[in-house]
Amino acid sequence: xxxxxxxxxxxxxxxxxxxxxxxxxxxxxxxxxFKTIANSLSLVNFSGKIIEFVGLENFQSLFTDRNFQTSLxxxxxxxxxxxxxxxxxxxxxALLVYRKRRFNALNETLFIxxxxxxxxxxxxxxxxxxxxxxxxxxxxxGISIQWFNDPAWAMFTIVFLGVWMAMxxxxxxxxxxxxxxxxxxxxxxxxxxxxxxAKFFRxxxxxxxxxxLFIVSTRLRxxxxxxxPVMVMTSGxxxxxxxxxxxxxxxxxxxxxxxSKGSAISVVVFVLTxxxxxxxxxxxxKGVFYQ
Amino acid sequence: xxxxxxRSDIVKATGATMLGLVVVFPIYYxxxxxxxxxxxxxxxxxxxxxxxxxxxxxIRALTESMLARFMVNSLVVSLVGSLLRMIVAILAAFAVAxxxxxGKQLLFFLVLGTMMLPGDALIIENYLTISRLGLVDSYLxxxxxxxxxxxxxxxxxxxxxxxxxxxxxxxxxxxxxxxKFLTSIVLPMSRPIVLTLSLHSFVTIWxxxxxxxxxxxxxxxxxxxxxxxxxxxxxxxDYGPIFAAxxxxxxxxxxxxLLMRKKIVEGIASGAIVG
Numbered sequence: 242x243x244x245x246x247x248x249x250x251x252x253x254x255x256x257x258x259x260x261x262x263x264x265x266x267x268x269x270x271x272x273x274x275f276k277t278i279a280n281s282l283s284l285v286n287f288s289g290k291i292i293e294f295v296g297l298e299n300f301q302s303l304f305t306d307r308n309f310q311t312s313l314x315x316x317x318x319x320x321x322x323x324x325x326x327x328x329x330x331x332x333x334x335a336l337l338v339y340r341k342r343r344f345n346a347l348n349e350t351l352f353i354x355x356x357x358x359x360x361x362x363x364x365x366x367x368x369x370x371x372x373x374x375x376x377x378x379x380x381x382x383g384i385s386i387q388w389f390n391d392p393a394w395a396m397f398t399i400v401f402l403g404v405w406m407a408m409x410x411x412x413x414x415x416x417x418x419x420x421x422x423x424x425x426x427x428x429x430x431x432x433x434x435x436x437x438x439a440k441f442f443r444x445x446x447x448x449x450x451x452x453x454l455f456i457v458s459t460r461l462r463x464x465x466x467x468x469x470p471v472m473v474m475t476s477g478x479x480x481x482x483x484x485x486x487x488x489x490x491x492x493x494x495x496x497x498x499x500x501s502k503g504s505a506i507s508v509v510v511f512v513l514t515x516x517x518x519x520x521x522x523x524x525x526x527k528g529v530f531y532q
Numbered sequence: 533x534x535x536x537x538x539r540s541d542i543v544k545a546t547g548a549t550m551l552g553l554v555v556v557f558p559i560y561y562x563x564x565x566x567x568x569x570x571x572x573x574x575x576x577x578x579x580x581x582x583x584x585x586x587x588x589x590x591i592r593a594l595t596e597s598m599l600a601r602f603m604v605n606s607l608v609v610s611l612v613g614s615l616l617r618m619i620v621a622i623l624a625a626f627a628v629a630x631x632x633x634x635g636k637q638l639l640f641f642l643v644l645g646t647m648m649l650p651g652d653a654l655i656i657e658n659y660l661t662i663s664r665l666g667l668v669d670s671y672l673x674x675x676x677x678x679x680x681x682x683x684x685x686x687x688x689x690x691x692x693x694x695x696x697x698x699x700x701x702x703x704x705x706x707x708x709x710x711x712k713f714l715t716s717i718v719l720p721m722s723r724p725i726v727l728t729l730s731l732h733s734f735v736t737i738w739x740x741x742x743x744x745x746x747x748x749x750x751x752x753x754x755x756x757x758x759x760x761x762x763x764x765x766x767x768x769x770d771y772g773p774i775f776a777a778x779x780x781x782x783x784x785x786x787x788x789x790l791l792m793r794k795k796i797v798e799g800i801a802s803g804a805i806v807g
Contacts, residue, residue, distance in 0.1 A: 254710065255636075258627035261620045262643045265680035270646035273657030280657070289660040337548035344545045350793060351552025354559060357789035359739040361757040362778045366558045369565065369771060377561065377578045405558065413800045466652045469741045473761050487652055494656040495746065503656050510653040518648055 274511075280504035287498050299505040309506065311481050312489040318396060319403070319485065320464035324457055327404045327411055331456075334408070335415035336441070349416070356409030364473035367402045392482035395475055399483055402470050407463070411456050418449035458521040465513045486510050562782060565775040566590065573771050589772035590780065593763075599777050601752060602759035605671070606738055609755060613675035614733035618726065621681050625688035626714050630700055644682045651677055652742055659746055669753045674744050678737050684729050691725045692718060728795060735785075756781060 281299055283291045303309050334352050338345040355363070370376045371388040379385055388398050422445055430444050446453075468487035471477055477484035477492070486506055494503030565573070566589055567582035593599050627633070628640050651658075658677055667673030695718060703713045719726065744755040754762070760781065763774050789796070 252633070255627050255631035255633035258623040258631065259639050259643075262624035262680060262685065263639065265620065266643050266646045266682075268661065269651075269658055269677045269680065270649050270654065273654040273661065274649050276657045277654065289657075334548065334551055337544045337551070340541075342541050342545065344549065348545065348548040348552045349797075350790070351549070351556050353793075353797070354556050354786070354789070356796070357786045358559065358782060359741075359757055359785070361741050361761050362562070362781055363558065365761060365774065365778060366562045369775075370558060370561055375573055375576075375578055377580060380578050405555070408555070410800065413797060417800065462650075466650055468652060472742075472745070490653070490656070491742075491746075495659075500656060500660075507653045507656065511649070514650050514653070515648060 277504045277507045277511075280500055281508045283501060285500040285504070289500055295501075299501050300508075303502065303505045303509070308481070308484075309489065312484050312486045312506075313509075315396065315481075315483060316465060316467065316485045319400060319467055320461055322397065322400045323403045323407075323464060324460050326400060327407050327460060328453065328456065330404060331408050331411040331415050334412050335419055339416050339419040352412045353409040355405050358406075360406060360469050361473055363406055364402060364470050367398060367405070368474050371398045371401075389475060390479055392480045395479055395483050398474060399467075399470050402474065403464075403467070407460060411460075414452055414456060415449065418452035419445060422448045455521065458517055458523075462514050462517040462521060465510055465517065486513075559782065559786070562775055562778045565771065566779040568772055568775070570770055570772065589776035593773040593776040593780065596773065597763050597777070598751060598754075598759060599756070599763070599780070602754055602756040603780075605674075605753060605759075606756040609671050609674045609744075610734045610738040612671065613678050613737045614730055616675070617679050617681050617684070617733050617737075618730050620679055621685040621688055621729070622714070622719070622726070625685045625692055626710075626718060628685075628689050629692035629695075630713070630718075631710065643680070643685060646680060647682045655743060655746055658743075662747055668747050669750045671753075673747045674753075674755065675737065677743055678733075678740070681733065684733065687729065688722070688725065691722050695721055728799065731788075731792070735788075 279291060280289075282294060282296060283299075284293050284295050286292050338348045338352070368389075370378050373379060373385070373387045373389065376388075378388075386394050388394050426444060426448075427440065430440050435443065466487055467485045468491060471483050471485055471488045472491075475483040477488050487510060490503050490506040490510070493499045493506065561580070564580060564582055567585050568579070568589075569583070569586075572579050572583065624640075624643060628636060654677075662668055662673045662676060665673075667676065699717060700713060703717060708716075738755075739757060740755075741757045745758045748754050748758065751759070751762075760774070760777050763777060
């Protein structure tokens with residue numbers, strides 16, 4: 242009898258190491274995930290209890306909701322500006338410093354400094370420097386854009402903040418990729434008389450393209466989840482011009498208490514991010530090729 | 533490295549430094565504005581340099597607002613949260629790397645699979661769970677959703693796998709239990725990665741915004757990232773204390789960042805820290 246319980250203990254004990262992780266995975270990932278899907282297909286009361294199953298009704302009303310269409314468009318509009326600006330800017334920075342020369346370690350440090358700053362602090366600073374009247378951006382560039390009052394421009398403050406927060410990591414990934422391009426290939430091209438432009442477009446760009454694709458797909462996914470900067474800087478305004486999917490989900494769920502609608506938006510976000518994660522995984526293996 | 537720079541190198545380095553200064557400008561501005569007087573915020577053209585280096589704004593930020601309390605909250609949540617997070621990840625990674633049991637792969641993928649479900653899209657249901665558990669406005673409520681870190685579990689497992697199996701066999705022959713093997717052999721051997729991941733966890737939890745905003749209604753329980761956006765001085769031009777608060781947060785993180793710079797750069801270069 243004793244022997245048997247000892248053996249039981251031995252077979253069971255490995256699972257004990259796994260229990261905390263599994264409980265947490267269930268409690269804060271799988272349970273809320275399936276519950277969100279269930280909520281999105283149901284009528285949910287104020288305290289989060291499901292009243293009745295309504296099928297795809299929530300989605301039907303969601304996709305005809307102008308407000309939601311705005312969020313969807315805005316989310317993609319953010320990605321459309323954010324990703325190219327981020328990529329081009331980080332590429333320029335990376336091309337300037339990827340060769341190990343004097344001062345380049347210092348410049349590299351400057352480029353990655355934003356990584357040390359938390360989102361809410363950064364958003365507050367950006368809010369101040371883009372302030373149309375007392376902010377320094379308008380003054381330094383001699384412009385008078387009403388950044389936070391003009392629906393055409395408000396999104397750009399969020400885009401700039403997004404680029405600023407993302408650039409440390411993306412810059413490092415690109416520098417790493419550029420440094421891993423085999424030297425002999427670049428030198429051979431130079432001997433053949435390739436100028437810097439040809440060298441970049443014909444040799445470096447194709448060889449670092451897996452890293453670029455990796456950055457694009459992960460940043461696309463991040464864009465789908467954008468909410469924090471919107472909350473701190475613009476509260477979705479002016480005229481909902483910066484209202485994103487997760488921001489609207491937050492408002493529907495917590496300010497309006499409309500859990501069904503909030504959950505339906507969550508499901509849309511899941512689907513979008515899931516597709517983009519698949520894309521990211523597809524490129525992840527080739528993401529960075531170090532030798 | 534060639535000590536003599538070519539002209540094109542000088543042009544590139546200068547260009548890079550200028551771009552770099554643009555990039556760090558918001559950080560400079562935060563520190564600079566933390567010394568501004570109310571008047572200096574409203575002057576036209578806007579100033580970039582404070583006229584005095586008075587600490588008035590810092591003193592006001594610390595005495596007139598709950599900033600100190602927010603910092604304590606963040607410190608508790610980040611410290612305890614990252615400790616628990618590491619314990620959970622280490623236990624699971626150890627089981628995957630060293631122990632044999634049925635369904636191991638399945639359980640492992642079940643935990644890794646949570647990576648596919650972005651936390652920000654789960655906040656409505658997670659909030660309902662936390663409020664049902666009566667954990668709104670509690671430290672445990674704030675840290676709860678960060679306690680599982682699949683990426684870290686995966687990285688620990690990779691690191692544990694580099695420890696030769698013969699260690700475990702000889703430990704077992706000497707009558708060493710699994711748990712003892714973990715605490716006295718595996719962990720000491722993995723100290724660098726455990727420390728790096730702990731620091732990474734600390735920073736991640738310290739920096740989060742959305743979830744802590746949601747699960748704290750009582751101002752006393754706010755974390756610093758949430759609290760700092762709500763300092764809300766009555767006079768709209770009274771930004772001084774806000775920038776002082778931002779600078780107080782920036783200073784330690786920039787120092788830590790500069791000290792850890794090499795590690796961070798290497799970590800990303802080796803593909804270690806993603807997400």
